[in-house]
Amino acid sequence: MNAVIETTNLTRRFGDKTAVDGLTLTVNGGEVFGLLGHNGAGKTTTVRLLNGVLNPSAGSARVLGFDPVQQGEDLRKRTGVLTETPSLYEGLNARQNLSVFANLYDVPRDQVKRRVDDMLTRFRLADRAAEKVGGFSKGMKQRLALARAFLHQPDILFLDEPTAALDPIASKDVNDLILQVSREEGKTVILATHNLHEAQRLCDRVAVLEMGRIVALGTPKELAHQTHKSLTVEIEVAAGEVTHAQSVIGGGVAGDTLMLTDVAYSRIPAYIEQLVSAGIKVYRVEPHEPTLEEVYFAIQKRGE
DSSP states (O other): OOEEEEEEEEEEEETTEEEEEEEEEEEETTOEEEEEOOTTSSHHHHHHHHTTSSOOSEEEEEETTBOTTTSHHHHHTSEEEEOSSOOOOTTSBHHHHHHHHHHHTTOOHHHHHHHHHHHHHHTTOGGGTTSBGGGSOHHHHHHHHHHHHHTTOOSEEEEESTTTTOOHHHHHHHHHHHHHHHHTTOOEEEEEESOHHHHHHHOSEEEEEETTEEEEEEOHHHHHHHHOSEEEEEEEEOTTOHHHHHHHHOOEEETTEEEEEEEEGGGHHHHHHHHHHTTOOEEEEEEEOOOHHHHHHHHHHHHO
16 A cells, blocks of 8 residues: 655654654555544644644654645645634635635636535535524534535545534544545545544554654554453354353353353464364354453553
8 A cells, every 4th residue: 555644753842842752654545544642642733744734843754745844735735634623714604614715725616616515415514505604503613624624625634533513413424424535535534533432433543642652553453452462252152052162161151152251362263173173063253352442541551
């Protein structure tokens, strides 16, 4: 896969505070890449550095082949950014807001109306298009800001808490859209979020930030294997064979299912081999992987 973001020792200081500290990572095209961490971990500063809104104190970055410091204006025409507190023109209506930004992003004039209409429909704002944004609820403003980020069909989307203030239906719509633009359109999405359930569903890989440093990097499954060396496994066998199966490998019983706890990943194939060798029919093997939330807190505890 081609790298669309590469950073080397990227660092940003504000006085004596280091917000991003020696960030080195690569993001591939088409990935949904999560930046996880508590407030102040460096997520938003990283997004600003990668878009050329802030200059680094040290280190470097390349985004879509651009140097964000020297070519920030050209880069921002190919990225879409949703900040945690999006700014909109509250004296203008929703349609006018999107039209203004379409012109700023150099959307071809003959395509502006169609794209604006599409975004208003996609984010369920078409019936409020003529109303001034100052009267919108927080959730409506968030939907309009998302529409603005998607408006010019950017190659990379930087989304900072994209479902904040959204109701469950709107949140699902946004999450489905993120998966669609990644899987079907090949767009890259950088998702900065506190919502670990959403990150688990959406992200191909995640970086956990702590005080501006990457303390863990990988797929959710890779991080689970690093933080949890054992897990619970359900093994369903043929009716009437569960007692025999229990005598072979132990564990608890629930119906026709063996429940094994504190099982090392590496032991699972051996258990299955033992059952099959004993003539027991195995119908289902279901390891219960730790959730990303469990992994995240394990990483935090390890850091402490």
